[in-house]
Structure formats: C-alpha cells, structure tokens
Amino acid sequence: MNALAGIINRCGDIVEDVSFAAVREYKQKTGNKALGYFPVYSPVEIFRAAGFLPVGLNGAGNKIEITSADSRFGSFICSIIKSTLELAIKGHLDVLDGMVFYDICDSARNLAYVIERNFSEKMFMDYIHLPQRSNGAAAVSFLSSEYGRIYKKLSEINSTASSTEKLRENITLYNANRRLLRELYRFREKRPHDLATRELYVLMRSGNFLDVQEHNQILSEALKELDGRRLKPKDTVRVIVEGSFCEQPPLELLDIMDSVGYYVVDDDFLIGRRLFERDIPAKGNPIQALAQGYMKNSVSSSVRHDPKRPRVDALLEKIRRHRVQAVIFLYAKFCEPGLFDYVLYKNVLDKEKIPYLFIEFEEKMWTFEKMRMELETFMESLLFEYA
Amino acid sequence: MPEINHQSPKKDVPAMHYQGRMHALQKELINRWYQDLHGVWENQQGDKKEISARGAVSLMISGNCIELLRAFDLLPIYPEINALQLAIRKQALEYLLKAEEVGYSTDNCGYVKADMAFLLEGASTGLQTRIPKPSLLLCNFVGCNTYIKWFEHLAHFTGAPLFSLDIPFLTSEEPTPDQTAYVMTQIKELIKVLEKISGRKFDIDRLREIVSLSAQAEDYWAKIKDFAKRVPCPFEAYFDSTTMMGPLYVYRGTPEGVKFFQETYREFEEKVKLGIGVVPQERFRVVVEAPPPYPYFKVFRDLFTSWGACSVASTYSCVGGIWEFDFRHDPKDPLGSIARHMLIHNVCNRNYLQRYRQIERYIREWSADALIIHSVKSCRLFSAGHGDMREYFSKTLNIPTLFVESDLEDPRYYSPAQMKNRFDAFFEALEHRKFGKTSQGTAG
Numbered sequence: 001m002n003a004l005a006g007i008i009n010r011c012g013d014i015v016e017d018v019s020f021a022a023v024r025e026y027k028q029k030t031g032n033k034a035l036g037y038f039p040v041y042s043p044v045e046i047f048r049a050a051g052f053l054p055v056g057l058n059g060a061g062n063k064i065e066i067t068s069a070d071s072r073f074g075s076f077i078c079s080i081i082k083s084t085l086e087l088a089i090k091g092h093l094d095v096l097d098g099m100v101f102y103d104i105c106d107s108a109r110n111l112a113y114v115i116e117r118n119f120s121e122k123m124f125m126d127y128i129h130l131p132q133r134s135n136g137a138a139a140v141s142f143l144s145s146e147y148g149r150i151y152k153k154l155s156e157i158n159s160t161a162s163s164t165e166k167l168r169e170n171i172t173l174y175n176a177n178r179r180l181l182r183e184l185y186r187f188r189e190k191r192p193h194d195l196a197t198r199e200l201y202v203l204m205r206s207g208n209f210l211d212v213q214e215h216n217q218i219l220s221e222a223l224k225e226l227d228g229r230r231l232k233p234k235d236t237v238r239v240i241v242e243g244s245f246c247e248q249p250p251l252e253l254l255d256i257m258d259s260v261g262y263y264v265v266d267d268d269f270l271i272g273r274r275l276f277e278r279d280i281p282a283k284g285n286p287i288q289a290l291a292q293g294y295m296k297n298s299v300s301s302s303v304r305h306d307p308k309r310p311r312v313d314a315l316l317e318k319i320r321r322h323r324v325q326a327v328i329f330l331y332a333k334f335c336e337p338g339l340f341d342y343v344l345y346k347n348v349l350d351k352e353k354i355p356y357l358f359i360e361f362e363e364k365m366w367t368f369e370k371m372r373m374e375l376e377t378f379m380e381s382l383l384f385e386y387a
Numbered sequence: 388m389p390e391i392n393h394q395s396p397k398k399d400v401p402a403m404h405y406q407g408r409m410h411a412l413q414k415e416l417i418n419r420w421y422q423d424l425h426g427v428w429e430n431q432q433g434d435k436k437e438i439s440a441r442g443a444v445s446l447m448i449s450g451n452c453i454e455l456l457r458a459f460d461l462l463p464i465y466p467e468i469n470a471l472q473l474a475i476r477k478q479a480l481e482y483l484l485k486a487e488e489v490g491y492s493t494d495n496c497g498y499v500k501a502d503m504a505f506l507l508e509g510a511s512t513g514l515q516t517r518i519p520k521p522s523l524l525l526c527n528f529v530g531c532n533t534y535i536k537w538f539e540h541l542a543h544f545t546g547a548p549l550f551s552l553d554i555p556f557l558t559s560e561e562p563t564p565d566q567t568a569y570v571m572t573q574i575k576e577l578i579k580v581l582e583k584i585s586g587r588k589f590d591i592d593r594l595r596e597i598v599s600l601s602a603q604a605e606d607y608w609a610k611i612k613d614f615a616k617r618v619p620c621p622f623e624a625y626f627d628s629t630t631m632m633g634p635l636y637v638y639r640g641t642p643e644g645v646k647f648f649q650e651t652y653r654e655f656e657e658k659v660k661l662g663i664g665v666v667p668q669e670r671f672r673v674v675v676e677a678p679p680p681y682p683y684f685k686v687f688r689d690l691f692t693s694w695g696a697c698s699v700a701s702t703y704s705c706v707g708g709i710w711e712f713d714f715r716h717d718p719k720d721p722l723g724s725i726a727r728h729m730l731i732h733n734v735c736n737r738n739y740l741q742r743y744r745q746i747e748r749y750i751r752e753w754s755a756d757a758l759i760i761h762s763v764k765s766c767r768l769f770s771a772g773h774g775d776m777r778e779y780f781s782k783t784l785n786i787p788t789l790f791v792e793s794d795l796e797d798p799r800y801y802s803p804a805q806m807k808n809r810f811d812a813f814f815e816a817l818e819h820r821k822f823g824k825t826s827q828g829t830a831g
Contacts, residue, residue: 311539
C-alpha cells in the first residue's frame with residue numbers, strides 16, 4: 001500500500017467508526033475534554049481555545065441500527081436526528097462532555113432539549129443562536145455576545161483562563177485547516193480523475209474526530225502525495241452536488257456517482273468545515289473576528305438566511321464558476337431546509353435551462369440500485385439530449 | 388381549585404353544533420378583515436381609486452408584533468390563516484397537489500405548500516376575495532425555521548421587499564441583556580422601514596394607545612382562559628380557543644378586538660354563573676398539545692365531545708402569545724413589551740422543555756385528567772420529539788397520555804376510522820381509571 005492509500009484508508013476507518021475511538025484516544029492522551037457539535041457550522045476555534053476537542057457529529061450513517069430513537073421522534077423526521085439520539089442512547093456519545101446545537105431547523109432544536117432531558121447527568125447541552133438576517137452591526141454584535149457567552153461557560157467548566165492569545169492561535173490553526181481543504185477542492189476541480197469523491201470526503205470528514213493539528217498534518221501529507229498521482233482521465237461529466245449540508249450521504253453513494261461517470265467538482269458536504277471564503281484575521285478581537293466571519297465571509301448555505309444574498313444567485317454563480325454541465329441535488333429524506341430550497345433552485349434552473357437531477361437519500365440506507373439507475377439515466381440524458 | 392366531580396354521569400350526548408355568540412362575532416370580524424384586504428387588492432389593480440390606499444404587510448402568527456403595523460395603519464396578511472382557511476374549507480388538497488407539481492416535497496410543511504400554490508394560482512379566498520400583494524414581507528422569525536423558508540419563497544415569487552426580524556431562541560427563563568438589545572435594535576430598524584412603506588411618521592403615543600388596547604383584549608383573553616379552570620368548563624379551550632385566535636392576532640390593538648373579547652368574556656361568564664359547560668355532561672378534562680387537523684376540524688372535535696371530554700387548556704392557542712401567566716403589553720413601555728412578547732411570551736420561541744413545564748402547569752392548575760398529543764407531520768416545531776414528550780408524561784409523571792398523528796393541512800394523513808378507534812380506546816381506559824368501571828358499549 002502506498003503512502004496516500006494508507007492515509008486515505010486511515011481516514012476512512014476513522015469516519016466509519018461510531019465508537020469514536022480516535023476521540024477516546026485523544027482524551028486519554030491529553031486529559032482534555034471533548035465537545036460534540038451538531039451541524040452545520042460551529043465556531044470550533046472557541047471550543048478548542050477553552051480546552052475542548054471539537055467533535056463534529058454527522059449522524060451514524062448505516063453503521064448502527066435505530067432501535068430506540070424512533071420511539072422519540074416520528075417517522076417523518078430525518079435520519080440524522082434519530083441516529084444522533086440513538087448514538088447517545090447506546091452510550092457511544094459517553095465520550096463527550098457536552099454537546100452544542102444551533103438554529104438550523106426545528107427538528108434539531110427540539111433534539112437539543114430531548115438530549116438535555118435524557119442525558120444531563122452525562123453531559124451538558126448548549127444552544128447557540130446564529131443570526132438569521134443580513135449582516136449588519138446588530139447581528140455581528142449579538143453573535144459576538146453569543147460567542148463570548150459560550151467561551152466563558154466552557155472556560156469555567158474546564159477551569160481555564162480566558163485568553164485572547166489562545167483564541168488567535170486557534171484561528172490560525174483552523175485557517176490553515178480551511179486553506180488545506182480549499183486546496184484539496186481546487187485539486188479536485190483541476191484533476192478530478194486523480195482524487196475520487198469518497199477519498200476527498202473521508203480526508204475532510206476525519207477532521208471531525210481529530211485534533212486540528214493532526215488533521216492539518218494529514219491533509220498536508222495527502223496533498224503532497226496527491227501531487228505525484230497520475231491516473232488516467234475519464235470521459236465524464238462535470239457536476240456539482242448540492243443539498244447534503246447536514247445529514248451525510250452513505251459513502252457507497254459517493255462511489256456510485258464516480259463509477260457512473262460524474263466528476264463532482266464541488267459539493268456542500270460538511271460545508272460548516274469550510275464555511276469561510278477567506279481567512280479569519282488572527283489579530284484584533286478574535287471573538288468579534290469569528291462573528292464577522294460568519295456574518296460577512298461565509299458561503300451560501302441552506303441554514304443561513306440572508307435576504308440580501310438569495311441562495312439561487314449563489315448556486316448560479318457556483319455553476320458558472322466551476323463550468324459544470326449539471327447539478328445533482330442530493331437531499332436527505334425529510335430535510336425541511338433542503339427540500340424547500342430545491343423548489344427555488346428548480347424554478348431558476350428550469351428558466352436557465354440547466355439540467356439537474358433530484359435524489360433523496362437516507363444515511364441509514366444500504367441498497368443503492370434505484371439511485372444508480374437514476375444517476376445512469378441522467379448521465380445518458382446529459383450525453384445525448386443536452387450534448 | 389374547583390372540585391372535580393368523581394361521579395360518572397351518563398355519556399349519551401346530543402349532536403353538537405358548537406355555535407354561540409363568540410362564533411358569530413368571530414366570523415363577522417374575519418370576514419371584515421378579508422374584505423379590507425380585498426379593498427387593498429382592488430386598489431392595487433388601479434381601477435377603484437376611491438378605496439383607501441392602505442398597505443398590507445405579511446407576517447407570521449408566532450409572537451406577532453401586530454401592534455407595530457397598526458401604528459402605521461397597515462393591515463396584516465397572515466399566510467398561516469390563509470392556509471388554515473383553505474384546509475378547514477376542504478380546499479387544501481387541490482393546492483397541495485399543485486404545490487407538489489412545482490417541486491414541493493410531500494414532506495414539506497403543508498401550510499407553506501397550500502399558501503404558495505394559492506399565491507402562484509392567483510386564486511380567490513373561500514369568501515371570493517383576493518389577497519393583495521404585500522408592501523412588505525415581515526419575516527418575524529420567532530422560533531419556527533419554516534417561517535424563514537416560507538418568506539424566502541414569498542419574496543422569490545412576489546418580488547416584495549423582505550425584512551427579517553431575527554428573534555434569538557429562548558434558552559433560559561429570561562432572555563439575556565444581549566438578546567433583548569439585539570431585538571430592540573431590530574425593532575427600531577423595522578420602524579424606519581414601516582415609516583417608509585406607509586409614508587407616516589412613527590408616533591410613540593399612537594403606539595401607546597394601540598398597546599393599551601392590546602392589553603385590554605389580553606386581559607379578557609386571560610380571564611377567559613381562567614374560566615376553563617371551572618367545572619364544568621364553559622368553552623372548549625382547544626377548539627374554541629382556535630376560533631378566538633383569529634381576532635386575537637388580526638384585531639389585537641384595535642377597539643374591535645377589545646369589544647370581541649369583552650363580549651366573549653360576558654358570554655362565558657354567563658355560562659359560568661349558570662353552571663353550563665361546553666359539553667353537556669363534562670366527564671373528562673384534557674390538555675391538548677399541538678395544532679388541530681383542520682381538514683377534519685369538526686370530526687376531530689366530535690371525538691372529544693362524544694365522550695364528554697372537554698379541553699381545558701392547549702399549547703396551540705399560545706402560538707401567537709401566552710397571556711394566561713400574567714404577561715401584558717405595556718403602554719408605559721410599548722417597544723420593550725413588544726420585544727418581550729416575541730422573545731418570551733409565546734410558545735414557539737420557548738424551548739421544548741419549557742413546553743413540558745407549561746403542560747404540567749396546565750394539568751395541575753386546570754385540573755386535567757389527561758394529555759392528548761396530536762402530532763402533525765407538517766409542523767416539526769411542535770412534533771419533533773413528541774415521542775419523548777409522551778414518554779415523560781405517561782411514564783415519568785404517570786399522566787394518561789394519548790398520542791395520535793395526522794396533519795394540520797393535508798387530509799391524506801388523517802384516517803377517520805383509525806383516529807376514532809384510538810380515541811375510543813383511550814377514553815375507555817381513562818373512564819376505567821377515573822370512574823373505576825368499564826364502558827357500556829362504544830361511545831359516540
């Protein structure tokens with residue numbers, strides 16, 4: 001096995017491990033606490049500066065069976081809500097000292113409080129309100145106060161002193177992380193044949209469970225190794241994938257997209273990990289810099305409302321920037337924010353005559369024949385009808 | 388605390404029509420509002436210039452700040468009321484199917500779907516009136532994330548300007564000073580926008596008068612809710628409260644609103660004096676959680692009445708505001724009290740466990756026998772986690788709890804026979820628990 005395959009395999013194992021062994025190992029080694037965060041975006045710099053390992057929770061894929069959580073959340077609630085609760089019920093989340101939720105949707109908000117009621121003896125829960133309006137002084141100032149509040153709370157729990165320097169250090173570390181991810185995506189765009197969708201995905205998602213310093217090292221090494229990779233380009237169609245910003249599609253589905261012949265040159269998987277378009281300044285007031293970053297420097301997302309920047313414009317801009325032939329909408333079943341956005345995207349893409357395919361998935365699914373067929377049929381239509 | 392009659396009266400009850408003065412007054416007011424909106428629409432067509440050039444503003448029910456619109460003589464458009472009117476008049480399915488044709492998922496909120504299809508069709512209301520194009524889309528994000536999407540869609544398809552009022556979610560009993568300051572700043576920004584679209588200057592004294600009228604209506608509303616503590620209960624605190632919510636949200640801050648609640652209060656006061664209950668023989672007192680199935684509103688109500696069951700409190704009647712626990716708009720601090728209303732005193736912006744506490748309080752102070760959870764597919768704000776709520780009330784608190792599922796808009800999710808079976812089985816068990824005997828034959 002070459003070095004690159006070794007890195008990617010390790011990342012894949014970490015991503016698929018619902019026992020959170022990497023987090024346990026880190027805690028044992030450092031004595032630090034761990035803080036789980038629910039999608040989509042999280043100010044991880046603040047968590048780490050207060051001495052917590054930020055742990056990104058994105059459900060349990062098809063790796064655990066839902067046996068208890070579905071009696072708490074109805075059949076019309078998306079899988080990630082239930083799998084997260086199931087992870088807690090089965091004890092997998094015992095490794096966490098706390099969990100943080102955001103105002104991304106009504107189901108996630110209620111999950112926060114169901115977690116609090118049932119697991120408050122094991123961990124604390126916090127809820128951060130990320131402003132749902134255009135950027136402006138009031139929103140930045142409010143968000144700064146929210147971040148200040150959580151930093152103070154976490155520092156008290158951990159008995160650590162507040163430190164501007166520590167916050168800046170963390171901004172620097174995560175800026176580097178986001179830069180490396182941007183570089184990976186640029187690589188994928190330029191040389192999609194040399195980096196499979198699953199490979200890029202696991203390299204990125206492994207960062208949910210590792211300390212940022214280690215993750216930065218992994219990404220740097222992967223990029224170095226990738227540079228020397230020379231695989232044969234295929235005759236394929238360039239697309240972007242949109243819609244999987246919270247619940248994540250099964251890895252098998254990513255493989256199918258590649259095998260059917262799509263080059264996914266951009267997507268919104270784990271978009272919270274790379275929300276910022278530019279680095280956050282590691283000088284001045286770091287809390288304020290992070291709040292400004294969220295309000296003024298973040299990419300469009302289904303869970304961030306900005307009346308001055310409609311999402312449809314952002315999607316069209318993305319399509320043009322990447323020079324793709326089509327869009328694959330990949331939505332989690334029952335995802336309200338995503339499914340609503342699809343209506344407006346569809347409306348605009350129809351007008352612009354840009355082809356698209358709509359697919360619904362559930363993270364817990366394990367048969368993919370129907371989707372393969374849909375992806376193949378769409379590919380044929382792209383090759384013959386739109387060609 | 389009233390004494391509960393533990394004798395089991397007979398449960399043969401005559402067919403109910405659920406009418407009374409309150410219902411007639413409500414109908415009159417809602418019709419008038421629709422006519423007023425139609426007037427604005429006609430004026431927009433440019434062919435009837437004599438009609439007032441008032442503007443109309445779309446906003447949402449939860450923690451609504453209608454007082455601010457009234458201060459600029461702007462009419463409210465409530466897309467939710469439009470959606471529920473379609474459902475209760477059994478017109479929703481047609482629009483839901485049309486919405487699905489344009490790309491809305493079967494799993495999206497039925498309210499949004501019906502309202503958006505209605506808009507895209509340019510249809511007339513059940514009263515043959517039209518809804519005008521709003522001068523402003525005021526997205527008052529008070530708890531419900533679906534509101535944001537709804538208003539984004541309205542903005543996309545109407546081109547009307549959108550103002551977002553971002554109310555931080557209530558995580559503790561009192562908002563933090565930062566949360567309050569954030570809301571106050573936004574209210575002031577909103578006032579500037581309302582000045583612009585209405586062409587009127589903001590007058591704080593005018594707002595004080597409006598807020599004072601709100602407080603008077605709220606006083607009566609709170610006293611009405613208090614009547615539900617009496618045995619027998621003089622009105623249905625789920626179904627009748629839903630009817631009263633129309634004037635509460637549309638006419639709060641007006642003399643008509645005060646008059647409606649004053650007259651309704653007198654009507655119920657009379658019933659209390661005479662010992663007349665809303666169900667002829669009150670046998671069970673229940674608390675209801677979440678919205679009703681509007682496409683089957685009367686059928687659903689009959690399931691309660693046929694067993695002599697009366698709702699004494701409901702969380703749904705608090706979507707737009709909670710007034711039974713002492714909150715009132717305050718003419719001395721009009722803007723501050725509007726902010727507090729949106730932040731704290733409505734069920735949508737309160738967290739899920741605060742809702743558990745509210746229901747517990749209802750059960751205790753309104754002397755209820757049971758909790759009925761009507762989980763609606765459309766509304767995740769209410770329904771996500773209802774299984775946990777059932778677990779808490781039935782297992783931890785040992786309160787008889789019925790959990791049923793359907794929808795507030797989409798008739799395809801309501802199964803009449805299955806729903807009746809569930810209710811009958813529940814009330815039979817409750818009868819046994821309360822009166823210590825089993826039912827003679829089936830109810831209703």
